[in-house]
Amino acid sequence: MVSKIRLEDRECPLSTALGYVGEWWTLLLLHDCFDGYRRFDQFQDNLKISTSILTSRLKTLVANGVLEKRPYQTNPVRHEYVLTDLGRSLRPVVVALAAWGNSRLDPADRSMILVNAETGEEAEPVLVDRATGRRVDGDDYVFAAGPAASPAFRDRYPDSAG
Template sequence: MKKKSFADMPCPIAHSLEHVGDWWNILILRDMSYGLSRFDEFQKSLGIASNTLTRRLQGLMASGLVERSAYSDKPIRYDYLLTERGRDFRPVVLTLMKWGSQHFSANGSNIELIDETTGEPVDLVLADANTGKRISMRDHSLRYKGEDSISAWRLETGRARRDAYRKHLPPSQPLLINR
């Protein structure tokens, strides 16, 4: 069964899902961000069938998220490495990790992000790089720019509900990540 393509949707989230929307892809990218790089390591970590892993790695390479480099000639064996585009996905993986730990792990996560200098756990937040201010539903909103009518409709249709909802949020309510 062929999956639906989001390539023609005028939305950066849909475009992202076109490349990483499969859960296997996200888990492979997670493992790569942990430092795994070999086919057998991904199989062991994920319990994934070799044909499925092959297809996913090929798709990630076609999307420019992963590249491969031979580490053995006889037989030919490859390391699969994150490209710059793939490394830029790491904050998404970390945000998913925090969100999943907070909302779906009964006893919290057994993995935590730490500061390499201090050894202390990191309180991961989404912030504006210009001001350092945490992104919140109350203080931040999306603005449409462009010519796509469906995006304009989507934002405008939800504006009144978003504005009403935002009035009821405490000033420190973050957008994606709770403190």
């Protein structure tokens, strides 16, 4: 089931996505989660983030359904933060951003690269259309108004590319 949550009163899906992950620390927290970090002290040690900012970001990610807060210790109570399905679905976004960042660097200056876990070969991620397998970053793919588009969005984006 697709969530109908709108974090901001904006129609643009990019604006909605940024409501989930648009803050600097949020993407870095997600990256840590994909690397297996789950606990407050792990995030804080790795990111060197202030306690108040980390608490705020984790609270927001839990409230938005990206992370789930689970107790792992009872005395004193301690929690870990586990990616939900929604959170795991953000991995391609983080991978694409990291790849984009690396593409701006000389290969010798890259501190982290994406590799095939079996072969160790460096991967070059691209975004493709599931139906055709074609890259969607060229001029032959454009945004169009969707079924819920307002008149302003319909003015900005045609109903179809045809």
